[in-house]
Amino acid sequence: MLSAVRSARRYLGYFRSISSSAMDKGYQQANVVVLPNQLADDFEAFCRSNPAPLPLLYRSQSGETSCPPLAKQADIRTDVSQYCVYEEGRLVKTVSSLQSYNDQPSAASGQQAVPLGPWSDMVCFYLGCSFGFEGKLKKAGVPVRNVEQGRNISMYRTAVHCFPAGKFSCPLVVTMRPIPAAMLDVVVEITHLNPLAHGAPVHIGDPAFLGIQDLSRPDYGDQVELQPGDVPVFWACGVTAIEAILSSRPPLAFSHSPGCMFLTDIPDTPAPLTPPSDNMEPQSAKPNPEQTPVCFQVSQNPLLYSLASQAAVSKIRQLETIIGEDPGQRGIEALFVQDELLLSCLSLSHASSIAIVTGFPTHYMHSPPDETDGPPGAIAIATMLLALGKKVTMLTDKRAVEMNQALIDEAVSTGVLKTTIPLVTYEDSGPDSALHFLCHHGDPSKPRYDHLLAIERSGRAADGNYYNMRAINIKHLVDPIDDLFIAAKDIPGISTTGIGDGGNELGMGKVKEKVKDLMPKGSLIACDVPADFAITAGVSNWGGYAVACGLYLLHTCPSHQRYMKKGLGLHRVIPQEQLQDWTANLPSVDKVTDIKHFSHLSCQDFSAFSLSS
Structure with missing residues (x-):
């Protein structure tokens, strides 16, 4: 036929x-x-x-x-x-x-044609x-x-x-x-x-x-x-x-x-075929369902979908369950939205330049007033992003520059960070301040960053103030970094993530109605500024560790790596030295306790969370 x-x-x-x-x-x-x-x-x-x-x-x-x-x-x-x-x-x-x-053919007399x-x-x-x-x-x-x-x-x-x-x-x-x-x-x-x-x-x-x-x-x-x-x-x-x-x-x-x-x-045939060799016909091979890709939309403007294997998706969803444990009994599970961790990790995987902000001055009468939840998670994310070849910038309040610079320097000296990362501040000096901060020459078609991430960062409430969980206004200690997340909504190509454990953190505006209805004093303290992805965790640091581990899982996922590389190159199997490098940059208890600025942070903060679980 x-x-x-x-x-x-x-x-x-x-x-x-x-x-x-x-x-x-x-x-x-x-x-x-x-x-x-x-x-x-x-x-x-x-x-x-x-x-x-x-x-x-x-x-x-x-x-x-x-x-x-x-x-x-x-x-x-x-x-x-x-x-x-x-x-x-x-x-x-x-x-x-x-x-x-x-x-x-040549046909010379008496000879075979050549x-x-x-x-x-x-x-x-x-x-x-x-x-x-x-x-x-x-x-x-x-x-x-x-x-x-x-x-x-x-x-x-x-x-x-x-x-x-x-x-x-x-x-x-x-x-x-x-x-x-x-x-x-x-x-x-x-x-x-x-x-x-x-x-x-x-x-x-x-x-x-x-x-x-x-x-x-x-x-x-x-x-x-x-x-x-x-x-x-x-x-x-x-x-x-x-x-x-x-x-x-x-x-x-x-x-x-x-x-x-x-x-x-x-x-x-429905079965995949293995590539042929030595002029032989390709042979059928039994498919591995765990490696079947699943499709997720990670951006609307511009429109972008990404792929990851069922196996990787399942593991990241397990991480999301783990970090949802609620040691403070705040009822944080009520704010949970499935796959926010996965979508954030996919978006970060496609990003090339990321700005990370943390800092919650909840202890407003102390010096410094910032709590220890947030910075360790931020460093864990930055460490993995650097290992994956991304450009990372840390963003902080003017009053906290010295503290954060010391934190970065010590992370470098202890080997937690491979190299120092820029530390910048933001000041509202006019109506276009956010646009000029986020984009070269204020041109929306030329963003400096393609992802903004806030972890345990004070978030602006509906009345313009910033509140800790006790509903005390701490606005005098907080720079208006929320403006950057608001401006990013209208700039194609910039996505945002917020990580929080109470609903008053930057980015939690995505679930503000739940915060108002279900969290203590939620109608006052709820953050009004949304992020594209709102990751809720029992402790915000856990959310940061989960993002670092989620990125690792994606970059060791053959389906995701093939998609990222457009099916090109021989590196379908990750080189062992690169895999070891990524593994070495996963968060751990030792890394948290080795940095003296984190020394008063209990190891229990990390022990409930591990990639192996």
């Missing part, structure tokens, strides 16, 4: 009917690249280094026209409906057959294609908009660069499919189980994150229109190989024309 379909291609050259037929029958399709033998090893290394856009199904021998592991009775010179021909890295023409590039010419020196690469999972999507009830609209898929050149190998280096190309928001988890799970059809998405949300400025102008294929409720979802694309041809400038090369794939005999 499939050999007959390939034969039809040889004579009809009609893409749309063939691709639709293949989708309905559930067979894998393949992108095709044909290169001179001297570039074949480099290109194979390039594919291995970038498995999401270039999942290698089969590499032929030099001059081989068939591909037995993928298809019977196939001839790659004729079984694609349209080919592109490149000379010195330039597309020179498209053709319906490559037979004119056959070798011309193959000469280009084809004997050419190596064919067959790469997985996302059309291989469209049949599964359709069966699951997911609308396949490009098929509905009778169009080729939209393909875009991105600003993301593939890992280079030998002579090959080029930007990542992606496909875009509009997916109803309510069906994202279904789509992620289905495509995750098809790694040789590019696997799970590499980005979900605003195309600007990939450097794509206009979805209506694809670089390859046709525009596919989003319907109400759709989210743009992007998969790595095999057309990346065409960009590799253009950049490496081989003297002669061929590829399929974008959208005109080679049809294989391999069913689109």
Whole structure:
């Protein structure tokens, strides 16, 4: 049957009917690249280094026209409906057959013919294609908009660069499919189980994150229109190989024309396939449900979703339960909102520059008046963020600069912090103060930070004052850092987190109605300033430790790491030295007690919380 379909291609050259037929029958399709033998090893290394856009199904021998592991009775010179021909890295023409590039044998008198010419020196690469999972999507009830609209898929050149190998280096190309928001988890799970059809998405949300400025102008294929409720979802694309041809400038090369794939005999099975080796057919492998990604929205403006495995999500939810223990019997569990810890950690994982603020001068008659809850958690978060390569800034009140600088210096000297971090203050000097603090030159399109995090930080109440849990006004000890969280709401690209244990902390405005109704003196003390993510904990430090551990879990999660790296690079297994570095930066009792500024903090504050639990 499939050999007959390939034969039809040889004579009809009609893409749309063939691709639709293949989708309905559930067979894998393949992108095709044909290169001179001297570039074949480099290109194979390039594919291995970038498995999401270039999942290698089969590499032929030099001059081989068939591909037995993928298809019977196939001839790659004729079984694609349209080919592109490149000379010195330039597309020179498209053709319906490559037979004119056959070798011309020499036939010297009395001797056997010897193959000469280009084809004997050419190596064919067959790469997985996302059309291989469209049949599964359709069966699951997911609308396949490009098929509905009778169009080729939209393909875009991105600003993301593939890992280079030998002579090959080029930007990542992606496909875009509009997916109803309510069906994202279904789509992620289905495509995750098809790694040789590019696997799970590499980005979900605003195309600007990939450097794509206009979805209506694809670089390859046709525009596919989003319907109400759709989210743009992007998969790595095999057309990346065409960009590799253009950049490496081989003297002669061929590829399929974008959208005109080679049809294989391999069913689109529900089980994932392991990458092939030594020209062997890919084999089925039993899926690991714990590694199936789950999709979460982490930002609305700009729109951004993230992925993490079921295993990582489960562990972070366990952390959230642990920190919800209520040693002070305040009834803090009433403020709990599920997955605020997870969403904050995902947002922080995508962030590159984070400002952290702490400081609650609840002991207003002491010097210093700040309680010990907050700073240890802030240092734990900062330590992990630095280990993950993020830029971290500490933000404090003017009156507390000396104390916080001493805390940072001691954390560095004891090895808790690898390096010192900037310590800054904020002063309200006019209506645009917050904007100029948060953004370069006050330009909302150029934020200095992409995440603000407050842990056990005094939060402004509805009447403009700041109250401790005893309802005593401590406004005279607090700088108006709340203004930054308020301003961040109107600046695209800045997310916020608040960590608290009573409801009067900065960011707890997200749950203020619960605080007013359920917490002692809540109608007066409730913070009025919300954060995007409000993490409640029995002790705020526990919330800080949980964020540090949650970040660790995400960065050791293969599904999340693949998403963060856009499926590029060989680092699917985290190098041992990097893993050890991250592990060494997890919070611990010893780190808290080693810093003398924390010496009066009871170890019981940490002992109820550990990553292993």
